[in-house]
Amino acid sequence: xxKPKVPDIVVGRLPLYLRxxxxxxxxxxxxxxxxxxxxxxxISSAQIRKDLSQFGGFGKQxxxxxxxxxxxxxxxxxxxxxxxxVALIGVGDLGRAVANYGGFLHRGFRIxxxxxxxxxKIGSRIGSFIVEDATNLVTSIRSKAIKVAMIAVSQVDAQAxxxxxxxxxxxxILCYAPISIAxxxxxxxxxxxxxxxxxxxxYHLP
Amino acid sequence: xxKPKVPDIVVGRLPLYLRxxxxxxxxxxxxxxxxxxxxxxxISSAQIRKDLSQFGGFGKQxxxxxxxxxxxxxxxxxxxxxxxxVALIGVGDLGRAVANYGGFLHRGFRIxxxxxxxxxKIGSRIGSFIVEDATNLVTSIRSKAIKVAMIAVSQVDAQAxxxxxxxxxxxxILCYAPISIAxxxxxxxxxxxxxxxxxxxxYHLP
DNA sequence: TAGATTGTTAATCGATTAACAATC
DNA sequence: TAGATTGTTAATCGATTAACAATC
Numbered sequence: 335x336x337k338p339k340v341p342d343i344v345v346g347r348l349p350l351y352l353r354x355x356x357x358x359x360x361x362x363x364x365x366x367x368x369x370x371x372x373x374x375x376x377i378s379s380a381q382i383r384k385d386l387s388q389f390g391g392f393g394k395q396x397x398x399x400x401x402x403x404x405x406x407x408x409x410x411x412x413x414x415x416x417x418x419x420v421a422l423i424g425v426g427d428l429g430r431a432v433a434n435y436g437g438f439l440h441r442g443f444r445i446x447x448x449x450x451x452x453x454x455k456i457g458s459r460i461g462s463f464i465v466e467d468a469t470n471l472v473t474s475i476r477s478k479a480i481k482v483a484m485i486a487v488s489q490v491d492a493q494a495x496x497x498x499x500x501x502x503x504x505x506x507i508l509c510y511a512p513i514s515i516a517x518x519x520x521x522x523x524x525x526x527x528x529x530x531x532x533x534x535x536x537y538h539l540p
Numbered sequence: 541x542x543k544p545k546v547p548d549i550v551v552g553r554l555p556l557y558l559r560x561x562x563x564x565x566x567x568x569x570x571x572x573x574x575x576x577x578x579x580x581x582x583i584s585s586a587q588i589r590k591d592l593s594q595f596g597g598f599g600k601q602x603x604x605x606x607x608x609x610x611x612x613x614x615x616x617x618x619x620x621x622x623x624x625x626v627a628l629i630g631v632g633d634l635g636r637a638v639a640n641y642g643g644f645l646h647r648g649f650r651i652x653x654x655x656x657x658x659x660x661k662i663g664s665r666i667g668s669f670i671v672e673d674a675t676n677l678v679t680s681i682r683s684k685a686i687k688v689a690m691i692a693v694s695q696v697d698a699q700a701x702x703x704x705x706x707x708x709x710x711x712x713i714l715c716y717a718p719i720s721i722a723x724x725x726x727x728x729x730x731x732x733x734x735x736x737x738x739x740x741x742x743y744h745l746p
Numbered sequence: 747t748a749g750a751t752t753g754t755t756a757a758t759c760g761a762t763t764a765a766c767a768a769t770c
Numbered sequence: 771t772a773g774a775t776t777g778t779t780a781a782t783c784g785a786t787t788a789a790c791a792a793t794c
Contacts, residue, residue, distance in 0.1 A: 343761075349739040353718060357695075367775065375720055379775090380763055387777055395776040396770040413742040420738075427637035432734070434633045437718060441735045442742065481745060482738065489563075506741035508734060512559060512643060514581055522744050524737035528638070528714060529647045531730035532626075532688065533555040535712035536619040536648065538728050539687060549785075573751065585751090586787055593753055601752040602794040 344385045348408055350375055351382065355405040356441075367398035414442025421447045421480045421504070423468065423495050424487035425460050428510055432486055433460045443482070447474060451491075468495070475502035484508045485515075550591045554614055556581055557588065561611040562647075573604035620648025627653045627686045627710070629674065629701050630693035631666050634716055638692055639666045649688070653680060657697075674701070681708035690714040691721075 354374050358366055368379035368386075375382075386392055392407050393399040409415045420443050422433055433448055448460055451468040458465050466474055475483070483504045487495050492511035499507060500521055509515055512527045560580050564572055574585035574592075581588075592598055598613055599605040615621040626649050628639055639654055654666055657674040664671050672680055681689070689710045693701050698717035705713060706727055715721055718733045 341761075345743050346740055348743070349733075349736040350720075352739070353733070353736065354720065357719065369775085378763070381761090383777065384762080391777065393776050394770055395768065396774045398775065411743065412739045413745060414739055418738075418742060427640045431633035431637040435734075437735060438738075441739070443735065443738055482741065484734070505745050506738070508737050508741070513563065514556075514560065522741040524741055526732055526734060526737060527555075527559070528641075528690070528732060529643060529649065530555040530559065531714050531732060532624075532644075532649055532712070533558070533618045533620055533647070534552055535688065535714070535728045535730055536624060537551050537554070537617065539619060539711050547785075575751085584787070589753065590786080597753060599752050600794055601792065602750045604751065
């Protein structure tokens, strides 16, 4: 039996469901419905039920979904029922902010290594991390078996850093540099570029 | 004649085309093809031609696209042939990094006002900005006719800040808080949540 | 001219929605 | 039981791809 292929667009919504469920839980709610969840997210209830049904039946007819249970199931599906070690490359203003961000751990990620190539920064402390020399990136990441990395270096360095991350065995890269990076097909990349989002908005503005 | 409705998914790709074209231009290239552009972005050449044809014919058969010309056309379409004034709310680590980011101006955006509600921060300097009291947010934004805002406040404050931005006449909001915010339908919202992207990757990892 | 690449049409493919039987 | 909401099927809708005439 082969794993049924779930469309990427469905997978992409699961973290949003999980985030909304976590928020509901923190509000003290115990149960929700596809309709309520959909209203929070601006997604139709039919779509939410369809998406979830790709992975199993998590609800009860007439009642809805137990929030804690569904959240746990989604965490397992998204593989954040564990904590992933993450490397951060680049400690400019943005890298510094990312390193100090407190929102990773309870959602499945923990920064365990921070790199830069600036001699003035190497050896210095960022929060609880000592900045490592990016020269040692491959060895260090490999020895720690880190599989996920975040790139917060300049546009011009992004591809070179990417190549070395791939060499070090990293399988997922979150790229903050405003550029498309090339990777082998077994490596997953996601991008964050605020200007892209701003431009998607201004298109619609008068 | 009514404006032909272009699908959001097409609009969403235009900033990526523009970004790649700008990079090609900085590499000294003059002309490109839908195939070359597609290879850089991991998008099929047919899709790029189809997307662009929604807005007009920008290329020449046999030759391809003049990079500078197509970039200019895309800037006009995305309304970044001008510079938009932007307000930033929240100057924690992330807000500070955003305020200092040098990549906005040449892509159509300029931060012109920065707010926080922490008395220790109000009046202080962040880069070239003086942090304003968030209490005066509505008046200040209205008087400057700012239409675009970025929210880098905590999850718990995001909705309240949003409501006041809407009251101030803001039409586009880029939200860095990991939460879905509610806005009237005439206001466009985009979200940046790094953990959502990380979770989209870990789903695919072993 | 010969070669290359666009813009566009038609065909395919995939995603969303509507509807409802099942059932809690 | 009556009411509510799921999970699923079929229908609709929309997006992507393939193919090629037009033409630079």
